[in-house]
Amino acid sequence: MAQKAKAKNLLFRPHFKTHQSAAVGEWFRDAGVTAITVSSVQMANYFAKHGWDDITIAIPVNILEINQINALAKKIKLNLLVENRDAMTQLAKFIKSPVGLFIEIDTGHNRTGIMASKTNQIDNLFEIIKQNPAIQFKGFLTHAGHTYQAKTRHEIYNFHFDALLKMRSLKSRYKKDWPDLIVSMGDTPSQSICENFDGVDEIRPGNFVFYDLMQLKLGSCNFEDIAIRLVCPVIAKHGSRNEITIYGGAIHISKDSIINIDGKSLYGQIVVRQGKEKILLDEKNYLCGMSQENGILKITYKDFHLINVGDLVEIIPVHSCLTANLMGSYYTTEGEHLPMIPKAHEHSSSRAKAST
Amino acid sequence: MAQKAKAKNLLFRPHFKTHQSAAVGEWFRDAGVTAITVSSVQMANYFAKHGWDDITIAIPVNILEINQINALAKKIKLNLLVENRDAMTQLAKFIKSPVGLFIEIDTGHNRTGIMASKTNQIDNLFEIIKQNPAIQFKGFLTHAGHTYQAKTRHEIYNFHFDALLKMRSLKSRYKKDWPDLIVSMGDTPSQSICENFDGVDEIRPGNFVFYDLMQLKLGSCNFEDIAIRLVCPVIAKHGSRNEITIYGGAIHISKDSIINIDGKSLYGQIVVRQGKEKILLDEKNYLCGMSQENGILKITYKDFHLINVGDLVEIIPVHSCLTANLMGSYYTTEGEHLPMIPKAHEHSSSRAKAST
Known part of the structure; x- marks a missing residue:
């Protein structure tokens, strides 16, 4: 640029x-x-x-x-x-x-x-x-x-x-x-x-x-230009409904979505780690829903064995701005920690603030 | 409870x-x-x-x-x-x-x-x-x-x-x-x-x-039970399209929505401050969209004069958990500041983390 x-x-x-x-x-x-x-x-x-x-x-x-x-x-x-x-x-x-x-x-x-x-x-x-x-x-x-x-x-x-x-x-x-x-x-x-x-x-x-899936869908970038992922632990597998649960939800990824090829909301795509190799799963595998701390991955029968409880999977976000804002810092692929702006815990009366 | x-x-x-x-x-x-x-x-x-x-x-x-x-x-x-x-x-x-x-x-x-x-x-x-x-x-x-x-x-x-x-x-x-x-x-x-x-x-x-609009819609609570609001400055008015812009967006409120009476997504309802009085606007007035830092209020012709640039309006969120998580602290109606859990800026490899 x-x-x-x-x-x-x-x-x-x-x-x-x-x-x-x-x-x-x-x-x-x-x-x-x-x-x-x-x-x-x-x-x-x-x-x-x-x-x-x-x-x-x-x-x-x-x-x-x-x-x-x-x-x-x-x-x-x-x-x-x-x-x-x-x-x-x-x-x-x-x-x-x-x-x-x-x-x-x-x-x-x-x-x-x-x-x-x-x-x-x-x-x-x-x-x-x-x-x-x-x-x-x-x-x-x-x-x-x-x-x-x-x-x-x-x-x-x-x-x-x-x-x-x-x-x-x-x-x-x-x-x-x-x-x-x-x-x-x-x-x-x-x-x-x-x-x-x-x-x-x-x-x-x-x-x-960073780009993201929304930009990819618009045609602003290619897949390999997307430079941000959320690394999430796998906590449950449910073969009967082809679903895998990750520890990573609305307070980590945010709820922006795009429409997937199946007409449903897609909140992220999935990269699986296999040793040193990383495999990008196709759009039939995707983050299909979230609660506050959990995300649900829809995974095809073919790829279900690639992900196990205790693994880390990488989620490519739909809207990188919101995911970055929620996480509050980064690690580079070399392991360097990059801090972001500290979240304000003292709010002045001149900005948005939560009132109870 | x-x-x-x-x-x-x-x-x-x-x-x-x-x-x-x-x-x-x-x-x-x-x-x-x-x-x-x-x-x-x-x-x-x-x-x-x-x-x-x-x-x-x-x-x-x-x-x-x-x-x-x-x-x-x-x-x-x-x-x-x-x-x-x-x-x-x-x-x-x-x-x-x-x-x-x-x-x-x-x-x-x-x-x-x-x-x-x-x-x-x-x-x-x-x-x-x-x-x-x-x-x-x-x-x-x-x-x-x-x-x-x-x-x-x-x-x-x-x-x-x-x-x-x-x-x-x-x-x-x-x-x-x-x-x-x-x-x-x-x-x-x-x-x-x-x-x-x-x-x-x-x-x-x-x-x-705190409850919220989602709980209200479900019938879990009454309006007066909702105990959280996001106070937002008004930064623009556009009468030609009945819209008012607030400083308060996806990184403050979150993007959870419910369907409004007009069939569109509602992200929050609006309380207007008139001196010491507070007026809850009906559902024809609502937070209809957001970008990262901005929110758009759809406001009826009848109520348009109630809100001016430089005012503070109060947004009742759809999902209080996510709004609270984003804001990071509260003020009580008595003005007391209530801190929340500090956002972790050091992420261990065992939790979700952003990777660039």
Whole structure:
């Protein structure tokens, strides 16, 4: 991905929300990366502590975190994201330290962002941006996350190209007022397979660091590109229903699923260890269900003997971001332990928190 | 639940996997609880450190954790669960410290356990149990988790009564050889609504500590019994599609869902704060989708004005166990912070671990 960005003269600002690990971050530094993307102030603080000084928080600003944002913006080059007048007004009022600002554009994902055609809403934001000189407008940012709903690779190309045109039209419209504005795009499917990035200045893919079965199904990667597995002990075998139980469930893998060839929900594929050899079982064998700590593997009669109680099997997850987040650290295939961001046990009133 | 157990002369051994908190555990101690259930060795170690000395690990024993099990069994009264010959053989070979042993019976959930009718398999386990005097047979344990698939309360009664009969028949069959054997049952739906526990000695419900929307849908609880909410900041409003975006997603709430009245997936219901007042919005307003850090609320035109950017809304989760596990701690309505079990950042080779 770093090579692709370089070849196309794009700033490569990878999203670190998938791996959430300072140790994995160093791999990116080795590839020449100096600027990153995260999805929370908490994550920005963690990576800032680990030497990253150019960070974009690519989620519409949560104004309740203004104190933490001000504190962090004193220390590093921090970029924020805004998509509505209310948050913009509050930000302009309360931000004290210099920050870069992106306006989020909705190019079809319909989650957050201003529709590219609603330039009056964009103009409104500019009026407020100008009120506070601490805010430096950086450009337009989009996450074309609807590529995750694509049914074919062709559809990914279409979604990407449509988003590209929308971003380019905004760039030309506002270039006279903001000659340095940049266009930032960031979803793994399009950035893995598309080649046309004319008019784009920055890309922010994240999931590609590990990929997963969802990306494989979309056509963003090949099987051998998937670089994460959950190693699980086998605790029970039930031949009468072709099922094997692993110690590994919803609190380890997460419940994201894709539809398998048999029309049922698939939560992971299975790699069996045979001595030093590893065998990838076909899709007739899969993780078919989970409770909190248990997973159920559906295993064909042919392969049932390959797995025994006390073995370790490897599960290839459907959504690597969620599995990584649940596990909290990694081991490399060489056995090195890679810690991730520590889970916050002190929650401030400004972030999501559980209340009993 | 403690009162119900007492009235029916049942040992109340609540499952602590839902709350995973020593602080919440103290509430149970205040209600007279002295014996508990957990779902992992890690959880057993955590509660043992917090003064619990009678713990059942209610998941089929993971023999790869034998060293940790031996270490813990030296310190407390530890009960293990077995359901197959392979694990039983290994356990009998390697267990050094005295442990209690339950045989898991499958009463219809079809996840783990020996079918009640397969007494030859049970007899086989007894042959192995007898080989190691450190192992003390305690009785038969079942989790009638198929009550979670019940479509009516009536079906919960049926599943429970069927499981009860199976457990009772095993008790009478083996009572002459093991006069002290007990029958242990443990699922929140049946233990919340059923009244007939004749022949049962112990109950192990867990989820009832907080309940959730899934339990409400099953009829196990009323709305006012649900004692957990995720408080989330509002970051965007999109009137054109009646959607509001919160900072709170799959890594905070988890992706368990139920089917809403409109046939779509519902991931949570919404409570709006109006000054000191709290308003529960009806099911036409709900958490309809999530990405890693974001959630999308579908909000009716009528209620759209009740929620604004910068507000905090409260999400009632579908599955409280998973939400609690993701958040890692609680605040009480009085503002007290209740920590949970720290997430392990050092994974041993004997438990599930992420591999990159």
